[in-house]
Amino acid sequence: MNLMADILINVIVAFLAGSLLLGLHRKVMARVQKRPGPPIIQHLLHSLKFFFKETSFPKTVSMPFYIGIVFILAAVWVVGVIVGPVAHDSLLILFGVYAVYKIVEHNSGSSSGSPYGKASCVRAVLSAATELPLFAAIVLVYLKTGSMNIGEIISYQAFNGPLAFSIPLAAIMFFLLLLSKSPYSPFGITKDKALISGFETEHFGFLRGFIMFSESISWYVMLWVFLTIFFGPLNAVGYVIGMIIITFITGFINSTTPILNPNHSVMSQITMGAVCFIGTVIMVLI
Amino acid sequence: MVNKTLCSILLIISTIAILACLVINFEAWIVYLVAIIGIPLWVLSIGLLTMAKPRLEDEEERVKEPFTGY
Numbered sequence: 001m002n003l004m005a006d007i008l009i010n011v012i013v014a015f016l017a018g019s020l021l022l023g024l025h026r027k028v029m030a031r032v033q034k035r036p037g038p039p040i041i042q043h044l045l046h047s048l049k050f051f052f053k054e055t056s057f058p059k060t061v062s063m064p065f066y067i068g069i070v071f072i073l074a075a076v077w078v079v080g081v082i083v084g085p086v087a088h089d090s091l092l093i094l095f096g097v098y099a100v101y102k103i104v105e106h107n108s109g110s111s112s113g114s115p116y117g118k119a120s121c122v123r124a125v126l127s128a129a130t131e132l133p134l135f136a137a138i139v140l141v142y143l144k145t146g147s148m149n150i151g152e153i154i155s156y157q158a159f160n161g162p163l164a165f166s167i168p169l170a171a172i173m174f175f176l177l178l179l180s181k182s183p184y185s186p187f188g189i190t191k192d193k194a195l196i197s198g199f200e201t202e203h204f205g206f207l208r209g210f211i212m213f214s215e216s217i218s219w220y221v222m223l224w225v226f227l228t229i230f231f232g233p234l235n236a237v238g239y240v241i242g243m244i245i246i247t248f249i250t251g252f253i254n255s256t257t258p259i260l261n262p263n264h265s266v267m268s269q270i271t272m273g274a275v276c277f278i279g280t281v282i283m284v285l286i
Numbered sequence: 287m288v289n290k291t292l293c294s295i296l297l298i299i300s301t302i303a304i305l306a307c308l309v310i311n312f313e314a315w316i317v318y319l320v321a322i323i324g325i326p327l328w329v330l331s332i333g334l335l336t337m338a339k340p341r342l343e344d345e346e347e348r349v350k351e352p353f354t355g356y
Contacts, residue, residue, distance in 0.1 A: 003317045004307035011325060054338040067330070074326035082318055206337035210329060 003086075010085045011078060011217065014224075018216030019044035021223070021247045025183060028251030047216065050209025058202055060113025069107050070207050073214040076100045080221040084228070088151035091138045094225060095131075098177075101218070102128050105190050112202035120201070123189045129266040130180045130187065133173040133273030140170040140280045141229055150228060157232030164230040167283065169276035171230040175246075176272055178222055182250040186257040187265045223247075290335065297331035300324045 023043040030037025057063060080097045083089045105124035110117065142148050144167050145156040157163060164171045180187035203211055220243070227234055227242040234242065260268065303324045307317045 002308060002311065003314060004304065004321060007317070007321045008304070008308075008325070011321075051333050051336050052338060054340055056340050071326050071330050074329060075322050078322050078325050082321060206333040210333055213329060 007078075007082060007086055010081050014077075014081050014085070014217040014220040015047075015213060016044065016216075017243070018218070018220035019047055019212075021243055022183065022216060022219055024244065025247045025251045025254075028248055029184060029255035032252055032255040043212070043216070047209050047212040050204075050212065051206050053205040053209070055205030055207060058113065061202065062111045062113070065107065065111040066203075067207065069104055069111055070203065070210050070214075072100070073104045073211060074217075076104065077214050077217040077221060081217060084150065084221050084225050088154065089149065091141065091148045091150060091153075091225075091229070094221075095135060095138055098131060098134060099128075102131065114202045116201040120190045123262055126262050126266050127180070127187070127189050129269050130177055132270055133276070134177045136273055136277040137170045137173040137177075140167055140173075140277065140284070143281075143284060144170075150225075153229050154233050162230060162232040167280050169280040169283070171226075173273055173276045174226050174230065176269060178226060178246060179250055179253060180269065181218070181222060182254060184254045184259075185250070186254065186260050187269060188259060189262045189265050293331045293334045296327055297335065300328040300331065304328065 020040060020043070023038070023040040026043065027037045027040050057066065076097050080094060083093045083097070102124055105127075106121050110121040112118075138148065141153060141163060144163060145153050147153060147156070153163075160166070176187075179185055182188075223243045223246055224239065226246070227239055231238070231242060259265075300323075303320045306312075307320050307324075312320075
């Protein structure tokens with residue numbers, strides 16, 4: 001297949017599937033809290049609807065940075081699609097993608113001129129702690145398989161079985177990242193409702209729709225990477241079932257867990273990351 | 287605030303670049319470059335063109351402080 005066609009199909013699938021999964025996530029949270037909740041398709045409809053909503057640019061924003069950062073957010077997750085589902089390339093590039101995402105959170109908040117955005121921007125620096133478990137998980141996958149290439153990790157699992165069974169604590173660490181990135185997460189300190197919508201507060205109308213477009217892709221890519229590097233070669237049905245199960249689990253956890261304060265969020269993630277890392281190293285050595 | 291001409295030019299350029307990569311088999315790095323820049327640029331330019339603008343009499347009210355919108 002033509003490479004560009006492959007990329008376009010994967011980006012569209014990532015957007016549609018990611019939107020529906022985030023809609024499902026919201027539905028699960030609502031049901032756990034005994035609310036009917038919006039339809040599953042609502043997140044997708046909102047993303048598209050915002051493209052036609054009235055949009056203006058507050059005087060306090062730093063243009064063109066205010067718009068540019070939304071563009072960068074989309075660009076980094078297109079990179080995520082290329083590195084993951086399209087090219088099966090290196091995990092290190094995905095780590096870089098996630099690092100840039102943190103920069104986007106930081107700069108999106110600071111470019112708006114809003115005090116809520118600025119507070120969220122400061123918290124984005126703190127929440128970079130979520131990258132430590134991610135990096136540790138990648139290191140452990142490398143120690144076990146001898147490769148950072150997703151294609152080679154898939155081949156390794158085809159012969160030796162899923163990594164989730166041989167290094168389960170590394171899988172838990174990666175799951176922590178998924179949990180911290182999911183909506184209404186106990187670790188989601190940058191989008192604490194005390195900060196309205198955090199770094200997104202002043203990005204409304206079309207720009208909010210564009211951010212939702214990128215976040216749908218990001219949710220799909222992260223679930224895809226998690227399933228691929230810990231549950232081995234999967235077919236399309238396997239991916240769909242796996243993504244739905246993880247979305248259910250994160251929705252359940254988020255609906256029953258209050259958001260932590262920034263210090264507790266950072267410390268709990270680092271502590272869990274450290275325990276899982278040491279535990280996995282011991283398991284590998286034994 | 288948003289220049290319609292500039293948005294239209296960006297939309298045309300990104301559309302042509304993406305279509306060119308669909309029709310011609312360029313080297314992989316060129317296709318990746320076009321995808322990483324072209325796809326977000328296409329969405330951005332089409333969004334800036336389709337979004338509704340505030341009415342002239344409301345414009346000042348919309349931009350005067352950072353607490354607009356949400």
